[in-house]
Amino acid sequence: AGPTFEYADALIRLSPDDADFVDVLHTYTRGSPDRSIGIQKPVGHIDIYPNGGGFQPGCNLGEALRLIAEKGFADVDQLVKCSHERSIHLFIDSLLYEEKPSMAYRCNTKEAFEKGLCLSCRKNRCNNLGYKVNRVRTKRNTKMYLKTRAQMPYKVFHYQVKIHFLGKTNTTKTNQPFLISLYGTLDESENIAFTLPEVSSNKTFSFLIYTEVDIGDLLMLKLQWEKDTFFSWSDWWT
Template sequence: MSGLFENWLHKLVQALQQRESYANIIVVDWMSLAHQLYPDAVNHTKLVGIETAVLIDWLQEKGNMSLKNVHLIGYSLGAHVAGFAGNYVSGTLGRITGLDPAGPMFEDVEAHKRLSPDDAEFVDVLHTYTREALGVSIGIKMPIGHIDIYPNGGDYQPGCGLSDVLGALAYGNIGDAVKCEHERSVHLFVDSLINKDKESFAFQCTDSNRFKKGICLSCRKNRCNAIGYNAKKSTSKRNSKMYLKTRAHMPYKGKYM
């Protein structure tokens, strides 16, 4: 589920197929609804989520599919589509992964209007572009999952070279640097699928500044977790904000992993 920058889609599907050869992978195509004015695309996320839930319910009924085995992966606006699908499906999905969920018109809204921990048994989120421009950020800043991972603080991604963010709200005119930051969430997830021997770990911390000072580099009491596909649900009922450093290129495993 996406809506933007589908040139990476075949890489994600191929990586999933290699990792889970017996899995059925379904791509939700809602490009005609996503490639509209941003407010209109936002309004369409609920509709697409409901239609996705209808498909999942049909698969439950006709294919005897177990919801615990369903893993929805959504990028940008698609992350909220996945949230709506989880909210409207008959039962509880096993997992939703949000890849830098869109921020504008979703930041600080009620849980039922965006991706939230209520939408699946396990909701994990990668935040890679939370830098503000004109008071908002392309990727959502607030924690919206059971675990929320902020690579490199969530506002800077090595190798992207972002300097000018003016005009970033006009999704159709995002420059390559902005795209790089936002899309890094997808590539980190793909990296977690294909580079199992170079697994990246994030560490629980109250904020990015404390992590950068090296205060939170402990795995005691489940304070660290693998990122991407390998992430595991914590036994804690509280949301966990987690941080890590990455390299500029795949494999992204950095110094503190």
């Protein structure tokens, strides 16, 4: 719908005027708006962007190659549909797992959400995705974000992590890989891989981590830096 309706007048596309409450799931909205399969701009009372609204987990290049290897090129159209139709499956998921709805969080930008800055539920800042959505209307469109799993049940648990790097000298490295393990009162999640776009000494970095299990209240965190071979710990830690 994106190429046709992205710039369309509200009278001929989905808009907040179409019902008492309009909540929208945006999937596969990558690229420029006129080439996006899904609509990028907010068009409802609440607009939810799972995984940033772009490619969805399980719909990546690796999955595409697996599908081609198993079934040939006959089902290549499914690769395009995979992310775009995820919105349907997310809503079905909310019906099948009513007792464990996925939670979306209000955030001004995808970048702020990726830093874990928007995980508050105060003053209607979070909402259920799908069937159990709380019908909260505001004067302006509300943009919300969340992460999901690659298959049902899609629900994950979001955490903000902050790291402060101390160093004797000011040094910066880019695209640094880490493994993080979280241990809580209910469960644990180990060796979660992630990459920080930038790591600099004497600076604090905030980022989003999500797990497939509810660990409860955090008790301990373990961080492993898969550092460059040219990198010395003695350059950083005091």
